[in-house]
Amino acid sequence: xxxxxxxxxxxxxxxxxxxxxxxxxxxxxxxxxxxxxxxxxxxxxxxxxxxxxxxxxxxxxxxxxxxxxxxxxxxxxxxxxxxxxxxxxxxxxxxxxxxxxxxxxxxxx
Amino acid sequence: xxxxxxxxxxxxxxxxxxxxxxxxxxxxxxxxxxxxxxxxxxxxxxxxxxxxxxxxxxxxxxxxxxxxxxxxxxxxxxxxxxxxxxxxxxxxxxxxxxxxxxxxxxxxxxxxxxxxxxxxxxxxxxxxxxxxxxxxxxxxxxxxxxxxxxxxxxxxxxxxxxxxxxxxxxxxxxxxxxxxxxxxxxxxxxxxxxxxxxxxxxxxxxxxxxxxxxxxxxxxxxxxxxxxxxxxxxxxxxxxxxxxxxxxxxxxxxxxxxxxxxxxxxxxxxxxxxxxx
Numbered sequence: 001x002x003x004x005x006x007x008x009x010x011x012x013x014x015x016x017x018x019x020x021x022x023x024x025x026x027x028x029x030x031x032x033x034x035x036x037x038x039x040x041x042x043x044x045x046x047x048x049x050x051x052x053x054x055x056x057x058x059x060x061x062x063x064x065x066x067x068x069x070x071x072x073x074x075x076x077x078x079x080x081x082x083x084x085x086x087x088x089x090x091x092x093x094x095x096x097x098x099x100x101x102x103x104x105x106x107x108x109x
Numbered sequence: 110x111x112x113x114x115x116x117x118x119x120x121x122x123x124x125x126x127x128x129x130x131x132x133x134x135x136x137x138x139x140x141x142x143x144x145x146x147x148x149x150x151x152x153x154x155x156x157x158x159x160x161x162x163x164x165x166x167x168x169x170x171x172x173x174x175x176x177x178x179x180x181x182x183x184x185x186x187x188x189x190x191x192x193x194x195x196x197x198x199x200x201x202x203x204x205x206x207x208x209x210x211x212x213x214x215x216x217x218x219x220x221x222x223x224x225x226x227x228x229x230x231x232x233x234x235x236x237x238x239x240x241x242x243x244x245x246x247x248x249x250x251x252x253x254x255x256x257x258x259x260x261x262x263x264x265x266x267x268x269x270x271x272x273x274x275x276x277x278x279x280x281x282x283x284x285x286x287x288x289x290x291x292x293x294x295x296x297x298x299x300x301x302x303x304x305x306x307x308x309x310x311x312x313x314x315x316x317x318x319x320x321x322x323x324x325x326x327x328x329x330x331x332x333x334x335x336x337x338x339x340x341x342x343x344x345x346x347x348x349x350x351x352x353x354x355x356x357x358x359x360x361x362x363x364x365x366x367x368x369x370x371x372x373x374x375x376x377x378x379x380x381x382x383x384x385x386x
Binding site: 006008010024026028030071072073075077 | 168171172174176177180328330333
């Protein structure tokens with residue numbers, strides 16, 4: 001039942017306006033490199049996330065190109081200046097065309 | 110004459126005393142030659158810190174993928190299953206309140222089983238008896254998730270395993286297992302984890318047996334998934350000894366071994382889910 005694309009995004013509980021906050025995001029994904037073989041000796045096809053985009057409100061604030069070098073169940077941390085009340089949306093896309101996304105609301109006081 | 114008889118009696122008494130002492134010593138030590146650890150636990154902690162730094166600890170707190178397994182475990186805990194239309198939460202409280210601290214005494218001796226009862230076995234027993242549901246296969250995702258959730262309710266509480274009374278022979282059996290040499294390499298557990306603990310093996314530091322049982326189920330980078338202590342023992346430790354036929358999950362030897370190891374961790378707080386390399 002281990003599923004692909006389960007997401008957890010964490011931001012601090014209390015945010016002041018203008019704070020630079022850490023955003024921690026975790027997603028479950030096998031990140032197969034395409035270089036491994038299964039027990040029968042057949043190569044396991046590559047299956048990895050290659051595109052990550054982060055939106056704050058309507059703005060694209062960062063994007064990342066990932067390769068097979070990134071580990072399974074990738075975890076990332078980045079910093080955002082919380083200057084408006086808006087949703088933070090992270091979108092992961094893998095090489096098989098699947099899209100995973102999740103949103104957290106940033107509400108600076 | 111009288112003096113002679115009483116003298117003989119005293120000798121006999123003394124002899125029987127000596128014999129019983131020998132018998133006792135043999136039954137408790139079981140002919141096991143124990144190793145002395147070459148480093149202290151403090152020295153091990155120091156080396157661990159030097160080698161890994163805070164990396165594992167940081168991942169444990171911030172981005173442990175096992176946290177998502179924990180969520181699944183909680184969902185399964187509340188999910189109705191089986192013929193009686195019940196879920197675990199129906200008896201144990203919506204968030205498992207009544208199971209707080211329950212995991213600190215597992216694995217434990219069970220009179221009905223006449224052996225060691227581990228937490229996954231108790232979960233399956235509960236499913237069969239009280240829920241009329243099909244037992245899960247040991248080592249699969251669902252049962253690991255529920256075990257992780259139940260254990261997480263006891264987080265921070267010290268492990269308190271009792272080896273008194275009828276549990277004693279199983280503790281001894283576990284210890285014997287720990288010191289039994291196996292496989293092509295002819296190793297036993299204690300060789301690495303008592304005699305050479307703190308030394309390197311490939312890219313890892315050999316751990317001391319004190320810390321073995323306090324953080325399972327754990328997310329392991331090498332597995333890229335979350336697993337139990339038994340998976341670690343069977344599919345890594347025993348396999349690395351090049352044992353021909355690997356033991357099954359929840360087989361008697363492995364249960365006794367888990368019991369022994371958990372007793373060694375007595376007093377340490379439970380910290381699940383763990384994160385290891």
